[in-house]
Amino acid sequence: MNPAVPEQKPVKPGASGTLNEWLTYLESIHSKPIDMGLDRLKVVQRQMNFALNGVVFTVAGTNGKGSTCAMLESILIQAGYKVGMYTSPHLIRFTERARINGEEVAETDLIAAFERVEQARTDTSTSLTYFEFTTLAVAWLFSQTSLDAVILEVGLGGRLDAVNAFDTDCAICTSVDLDHQAFLGPDRESIGREKAGIFRPGKPAIVGDPKPPQSVIDHAEAIGADLWMFARDFNYSGDKQQWAYGGRSMRRAALAYPALRGTNQLLNASAALAALESVRDRLPVPAQSIRQGFLLVEWPGRFQVLPGQPTVVLDVGHNPHAAAHLRESLDNMGFFPYTHCIFGMLADKDAVAVVNALNDRVDHWHLVPLEGDRGRSTEQLLQQLAQAGVDSPAFDWVGNSQALAKGGIAKQPPEKSVQSYNSVSQAYAVVTSAVPPNDRILVFGSFLVVAQAMQAKEAIRKRPG
Incomplete structure (x- = not known):
């Protein structure tokens, strides 16, 4: 022994x-x-x-x-x-x-x-x-x-x-x-x-x-x-x-x-x-x-709308109360053909109630894992979405992003979809490159999700060419 x-x-x-x-x-x-x-x-x-x-x-x-x-x-x-x-x-x-x-x-x-x-x-x-x-x-x-x-x-x-x-x-x-x-x-x-x-x-x-x-x-x-x-x-x-x-x-x-x-x-x-x-x-x-x-006044990550297209909204809200106000704020932004949500939450947060508050305002869910003792995997998030009544089909947004990067033709996505990613940075790079410029991207669910998306945005900006 x-x-x-x-x-x-x-x-x-x-x-x-x-x-x-x-x-x-x-x-x-x-x-x-x-x-x-x-x-x-x-x-x-x-x-x-x-x-x-x-x-x-x-x-x-x-x-x-x-x-x-x-x-x-x-x-x-x-x-x-x-x-x-x-x-x-x-x-x-x-x-x-x-x-x-x-x-x-x-x-x-x-x-x-x-x-x-x-x-x-x-x-x-x-x-x-x-x-x-x-x-x-x-x-x-x-x-x-x-x-x-x-x-x-x-x-x-x-x-x-x-x-x-x-x-x-x-x-x-x-x-x-x-x-x-x-x-x-x-x-x-x-x-x-x-x-x-x-x-x-x-x-x-x-x-x-x-x-x-x-x-x-x-x-x-x-x-x-x-x-x-x-x-x-x-x-x-x-x-x-x-x-x-x-x-x-x-x-x-x-x-x-x-x-x-x-x-x-x-x-x-x-x-x-x-x-x-x-x-x-x-x-x-x-x-x-x-x-x-x-x-x-400036305060990053609180319904922060980034310049450029597609429109990107960063919000560190992580509870049902915040999600309800986020829903109202999204409604006040005007019309967007589709809304994509890069979404991750810690395990001790009420993901079902949060998804319920936003479900009819989000067309495409892009799920990201959060690491650590309090983290929640994308598999667990999928279960939470199902409990909230989200039954959207899977769609290969990663493949669409890769096709566009090579000058190819992207597949036509369904009206609603769900896809899981390995990280926030992967999701941010894929979604910002694959969705039409008139769509809206919401990054939401945790300080960690917003922070990692901000870092991903900066990494993309610094890429040569």
């Missing part, structure tokens, strides 16, 4: 360690990738002895929180404030998660912050998850800079999320719907209570969900938060040219529509303006900065 192989301890990067080496190390230092709770993080935070400066906004929500963060950042930068923003996950580079005045922080600065957290973690013999460790590092980095505002996006839930270790001056809950039920609870009421955990007594609590769970309202009232509810304390109105915001004591008229596309963006925009109204004594913002902020 072979002796048991001793478990190898993770090796901390040396003085010349790269950011990728550090990130690999951080993935291995805790027994679970997700381990809800604030106790471990607070032990290390006390050892590091730092606090955030500036007005702190904490943003939670099932969908819309990233877009809301981006709008807040854009408006505050236009108003001349120095702003730190922390979001997750990233699409391509880890540095996307930490920005100061819209610029990603340098890798060297992040590594220095990692070393600071690692020393405190070692001194206190505390184990941290990847997200806890990186959240502490970014927060410490922000604390070393004189910032007027800090925007923190919740990673998962709210009450026990790492960003909730830091007190907020204004909490925002954008929406509450079913996602991450294994960690947050089985229904909207339990999930809403988790998200409301970012509220603070006496501080503004902005709720952008038009129909929030009662648990959100009850928790705000129980702790004495200053509850701002959509349709009661703030609202919006508009026509095709412009829109207006109305708050408790402030109106903003003749506003430009946010540069971010999608049917839900005015809800997010009005929640952002309510948040700014609630702290206007500390961060006054002129009307022109609001207009410019909305015009210039």
